[in-house]
Amino acid sequence: MNTPSQEVYRFDSAGSLLQTSLPFPRRQGKVRDVYDLGDCLLIVSTDRISAFDYILPSGIPGKGALLTTMSQFWFDAVDRGEIGGRLATAGTPLQHHLISTDVPKRVADRVDTEPLEGRIMVVRKAEVVPFECVVRGYLEGSGWQAYQDSGEICGVALPPGLQQCEQLASPIFTPATKAEEGHDENVPIDVMIEQLGLETAEQLRSTSLIVYEDAAQIAARQGVLIADTKFEFGVCDGKLILIDEVLTPDSSRFWAADEYEPGRAQRSFDKQFVREWLQNSQWDRNSPPPPLPEDIVAKTAARYREGAERLQAGTA
Template sequence: MELLHSGKIRDVYADGDDVLLVTSDRISIYDVVLPTLIPDKGKILTQLSLWWFDQLADVIPNHVISATDVPAEFAGRAIRCERLEMVMVECIARGYLAGSGIKDYERDQAISGNPLPPGLVESAKLPEPIFTPSTKEPVGGGHDRPMTFDEVVDSQGKELAEELRRVTLEVYRRGSEIAATKGIVIADTKIELGHANGVLKLGDEVLTPDSSRFWSADEWSPGGVPRYLDKQFLRDWSAGLPDWNRTAPGPEIPDEVVEATRNRYIEVYERLTGDRWR
């Protein structure tokens, strides 16, 4: 197999007409890959994505060919996929005020051109979910930049831009409804979309603790700080480091922080799927 691309977390191999998407145990924050691995993370993300692909199959087709027809050394963490011509837009949906959206809202009372009412506080639920896309910068090419919907229209055309927005919001809506029944709030999520034979499909990962903000619903309230069930926990840990400026190389993660991070990923998997992580 030919290694086509090695990203922050995933490695992509060519295997005939297909590609193998292999998810590692690497973890990144602020676009920096940290030197410490999170055991089982790649398998958790892969298995959770496969579960979500099934839940969302009637919303949009996906790139999955097989989760079992993969080399033995990649078992559990690899998916055989269709080759997609990826859309060069990060498709993000937000249902709550969190992350970088807080600063945008405080500055503009809007996020990515979506006007919002005054008086919202951190963690507040938005009146309705909004589409807040960003650029998709190459690895090492700098941080992604927020885009307005009009900028997506300019770069992708009106028809595709409207479909990206529709699909992103519908994936978020469906995912949020399912997660709510399991006591989990999905504050926001990012999805990857691409074309195969002219058909728009969902690719990469979907609704995982790497691509989404998950909060425990019973510990959420507007203005409060909910219990994170995603890698925001790791970001908060790194914020207390006096000698790291969010550039490479990243800091080593202490064992207790590794364990706490892994436990959150497992908790999300088990609560959502109803299956015990082996």
């Protein structure tokens, strides 16, 4: 017998899916609910949105489905050899965790699956590498701040005189520790080497750079710049595989190539409207965050959609 939908799903007034409670063991992240199905995991991308390390009480309608679609877009490119083909030539083909985006029968037998359609990934289990693998092709965000302070990012020295959002001569790898609470911490690669060993750290670095470079070429053909991104890897059957979401607006900065101008902040296809509204509000960042106004929700949803549509235009 199926569990009643009102006991399984919680939506906000805009129709955003904020919570799932499937009858399987669950762990909850800021955006995704991850269920253990025994031989695999079921990842549900909700419409939750976070900012400044808080999950907001308002969601962004359709966001979870969009993130899932974009991740599948990139995983399909890996399967076709458009991303990571050089690794296959070198004898170490790039693998990822995605098995299917169809709702498994064992789930459909227990709950109404309509709210899950288009927003789930069935994935292989893996031991998660405890580092975010960050690649930066342009100078923005925490990298821009670090450069202004010290002229380097995570121990990588950069030339003097660079502007905000300027393209780097070549992409750089700047790992970060994975924090259970609060911010991830950017660290030099020496910290990764010390914890994981030189061979594994170098494999993570070289693989991350190759995936970024290949993806950036695909995006550039669609008029989209990938300013930076973070990858996650896991170990499955003794091999490193690409896991989690990949190259979405929640893990990357996407800019429109036809609007790009170094020396200033760029219009990003992500949650910048949310960040700016919160920064200009009376919220103290030490108490529960306030609900988002309807216009901020609508503008943010439109910005996410625009990035996805630009990226995937003409690829169907």
